Every structure is written in structure tokens, then in C-alpha cells.
Amino acid sequence: MTLLSPDPVALAEGVLAGERRALARAITLIESSRPDHREAAEALMHRLLPHTGQSVRIGITGVPGAGKSTFIESFGLHVLEQGKRPAVLAVDPSSPRTGGSILGDKTRMEELSRDARAFIRPSPSGCTLGGVARRTREAMLVCEAAGFDVIVVETVGVGQSETAVADMVDMFLLVLVPGGGDELQGIKKGIVELADAIVVNKADGDLAAAAARAARDYKNALHLLAPASAHWRVPVQTCSALARSGIDEVWAMVERYRDTMDKAGALAERRAEQAHAWMWSEVSETLLQALRDDPRVDRLLPEMERAVAAGRMAPGAAARQLVGTFRLPLAHA
């Protein structure tokens, strides 16, 4: 992607005016790892930041095939009916390997992606989870500045991306499906604990009764977990993303959550904690990148990696030597 002399001032104006082209270009700029682009992206974010924060940020996770993308399509269309504008982002650190999910998502969200009032952006690929998370956070803020009221972040692919998404949203929604027998279907307990609400999808046709039963089971199972927030009991709601039923209830649940948490001051608190954690993750990413870019580290690295792989050297000792090499001249500066 070539971006010739990105002008953050003009770009910020375009984004704030709600121009789609500017929005897309701003996100492309954010996704670039070229140092001059990075600098321009920071200038852009600085200009946009005062215009962010007014949206409700929702993260969506669930087992593969639970119907997350179909749900986001139905949910997004419902949001549009409420006179609000949805933006959909995806966190998919696995996309460079699997490749197919982005294409799948575009077809699952066909109606939404055709609507000019909505915005759908696939996950940036080819970087670490930390990199993907940072870009998604910034993309979220750019969307807010562009006037979107509801930001939905889908976790695509399984792995650590759930925690990364939970750490950037106001509300984390877990999408489950009826059947499977087990109470929480192999979803790691840690992920259930991150959920602010559970949606049992596919409550239609033959699955309707099973979905209601599953919802009851999940409610009971939740009683055994410590609540994540003192202000909120995690609700369980059935819906059918395909038949588009129960979606209005899910939206009502989102609004209730936002109101409750806002009044309790818990929303502002959560965002402040997230910003703090984000700063530290930026520190880690920046340091790691600087370390990787250091020519002395670069020279030493192959030997260290060989020694560690062959068991000739302890990983901890190798790490300390690499960091030590990197740190030396700083001490003299």
C-alpha cells in the first residue's frame, strides 16, 4: 500500500467530516509500520483524540461457527434501525496463516457491508497480536471521531485474541450455541469470566428448545462464578442471528449495561484502566521493536538462538545477554 506524504491535518479534517475515503486512508496509515507513517499516525491520533469516546464499544467472541459474523450482521442492521451508526472491526492475529476468514466475514455481513452508513474493516494481517491490538484500538478511536456510535470488534480465530479484545471494549459479549452437552462447551473458564453478557445464538427451528435450555444452564453455571463487576449481573439472552429474532433484546441489554455502568462510574474507570494498560503495552512493543532493530542484537541473535535450541544455553541467560547488548550504549549516553 503506498501512501504518499500522508498529511495528518487534512486527514483528520476528512475523518471528522465523516468522509469515508479519509476514514479508510486514516486506518491504512495506522496499520502501516513505516516509521514516517507511524509518526504521521501519531499526529493524526493526537488530533482525533478530543473527538473520541462517545461510542459504545462491544467485543464479540465465541467458538468458531457460533454465528458471530451472522450475529454482527443482524445486530448491525438493528443498530442502523435505531438511527445509530455501527462500525465493525476484527482482531485476527491468525489471518496470515488461515487467510480465509476475511473473505468469509465479508459474505456473512453482506447487507451491512452494502449499507453506506455502516463501516466494516477486516483485521490487519502480518503482525503480532500486540500489533493487531494496537491498530484495532486506534482504528476504533478513528471510527469514533468519524461519528460512529457503536463499535463492534469481533475476535476471529481462537487463541489469546479474546483477552486483547476484552481489554479494549466497554462490553464483552460471548456468543454460544445450544447443544454440545457440556455446560460451557469447552470455552475456557477464563473467557467466561471476561464476559459481560452471554448470547445463546441459533435459537430457531429445531434448536429453539435446546437454546432455551442452554440459556437456563448457563445462567445456573454463572451463579458459581464470581461476578466481574459489583454493579452488573451477567445476563443470558437467546437469539437467532439468522432469523433475526431476539436481536432487539440483545440491543436492550447493551443499552442497559451501558447505562448501569455509566451511572456507577464503572465505565469511565474501565476505560481509564484500559488506557493505562495500553500505554504499558506500547512501551513493551516499542522496546521490543527497538531491540529487534538493533544491529548488535541482530549480530548476536542467530548464535543465541542456536545455543538455546541445542540446549547449550539457558533461555533466560540468552535473553539477558541479548538485552544487555542492546542496553549497553544507552548507559553511556
Ligand SMILES: Nc1nc2c(ncn2[C@@H]2O[C@H](COP(=O)(O)OP(=O)(O)OP(=O)(O)O)[C@@H](O)[C@H]2O)c(=O)[nH]1
Ligand atoms: N440455524 C442458525 N444458523 C446460524 C445462525 N447464525 C449463524 N448460523 C450459521 O452458522 C454458520 C457459522 O456462522 P458464522 O456467522 O460464520 O459464525 P462465526 O462464529 O462468525 O464463525 P467463525 O468466524 O468462522 O468463527 C453459518 O453456516 C451460519 O449460517 C442462527 O441464528 N441460526
Ligand SMILES: [Mg+2]
Ligand atoms: Mg466470523
